[in-house]
Amino acid sequence: MALDFTALEELNVIKTASIHQVPKDGSELPLMEAFYTIQGEGGNTGTAAYFIRLGGCDVGCHWCDVKESWDAEAHPLTPIESIVETAAAYPGKAVVITGGEPLLYNLGPLTEQLQARGIKTYIETSGAYPISGSWDWVCLSPKKFKQPDPSVYPFAHELKVIIFNKSDFKWAEEHAASVGEHCKLYLQPEWSKAAEMTPLIVEYVKNNPKWRVSLQTHKYMDIP
Numbered sequence: 001m002a003l004d005f006t007a008l009e010e011l012n013v014i015k016t017a018s019i020h021q022v023p024k025d026g027s028e029l030p031l032m033e034a035f036y037t038i039q040g041e042g043g044n045t046g047t048a049a050y051f052i053r054l055g056g057c058d059v060g061c062h063w064c065d066v067k068e069s070w071d072a073e074a075h076p077l078t079p080i081e082s083i084v085e086t087a088a089a090y091p092g093k094a095v096v097i098t099g100g101e102p103l104l105y106n107l108g109p110l111t112e113q114l115q116a117r118g119i120k121t122y123i124e125t126s127g128a129y130p131i132s133g134s135w136d137w138v139c140l141s142p143k144k145f146k147q148p149d150p151s152v153y154p155f156a157h158e159l160k161v162i163i164f165n166k167s168d169f170k171w172a173e174e175h176a177a178s179v180g181e182h183c184k185l186y187l188q189p190e191w192s193k194a195a196e197m198t199p200l201i202v203e204y205v206k207n208n209p210k211w212r213v214s215l216q217t218h219k220y221m222d223i224p
């Protein structure tokens with residue numbers, strides 16, 4: 001006799017998770033949240049942008065400031081047309097697609113539809129997966145826990161390395177050697193270590209001026 005899962009679930013005998021099948025054609029994406037704010041980090045700091053945060057990440061940074069994003073299935077599959085419509089209603093004509101790790105998904109259709117509406121497309125990525133989509137700005141923030149796919153480095157407009165401890169400066173230089181010559185280089189303190197690491201970053205940038213400081217300025221401004 002076949003098991004009746006629905007009956008067992010109702011009886012609280014088992015819990016079946018809702019298994020997402022994120023369509024490979026990029027027509028629907030697991031959307032955690034979207035909000036209009038000021039880009040707080042990196043080369044576009046201080047500029048208005050609509051943030052689209054996609055759920056799902058398997059990189060596992062122990063200091064990640066948005067661990068609620070990791071489980072893709074906790075976030076509803078959302079048609080990209082509705083994401084684009086909402087984004088287009090804001091006066092700022094730039095979107096930042098972040099996560100989670102957005103390159104888990106096919107971002108071609110979403111970015112093409114945004115650009116067709118005159119909206120610039122920016123991405124925040126660990127680079128753990130190859131690039132999909134059409135980008136006006138790529139922020140590559142490499143992680144020790146799952147290193148970037150080598151194919152991503154040439155796409156980076158900015159390399160933003162998180163400094164959690166002293167050894168991360170050497171690690172940052174290894175990644176700087178892999179990006180293109182026009183890529184801007186940023187060192188950003190890990191938030192919980194900012195008091196300790198920011199003075200080291202300041203000294204490092206003074207001695208190695210190809211680097212710039214990036215702070216999570218939205219956290220100081222207390223905005224999303």
Ligand SMILES: C[S@@+](CC[C@H](N)C(=O)[O-])C[C@H]1O[C@@H](n2cnc3c(N)ncnc32)[C@H](O)[C@@H]1O
Nearest residue numbers: 063064065099100101124125126141189190191
């Ligand atoms: C939450 S991640 C999402 C995008 C992508 N998974 C990535 O890591 O680039 C967005 C940005 O926040 C940075 N970030 C995450 N947690 C942080 C923390 N505790 N302190 C400083 N930066 C952090 C990441 O390095 C990345 O540049």
Ligand SMILES: Nc1nc2[nH]cc(C(=O)O)c2c(=O)[nH]1
Nearest residue numbers: 038039040041098124218224
């Ligand atoms: N204001 C603001 N700027 C950001 N820059 C990158 C962010 C991210 O979480 O990807 C972020 C964010 O969460 N908020």
Ligand code: SF4
Nearest residue numbers: 057059060061064100
């Ligand atoms: S790659 Fe990004 S979203 Fe994933 S755990 Fe690291 S910081 Fe968080």
Ligand SMILES: [Mg+2]
Nearest residue numbers: 065066098224
């Ligand atoms: Mg953030």
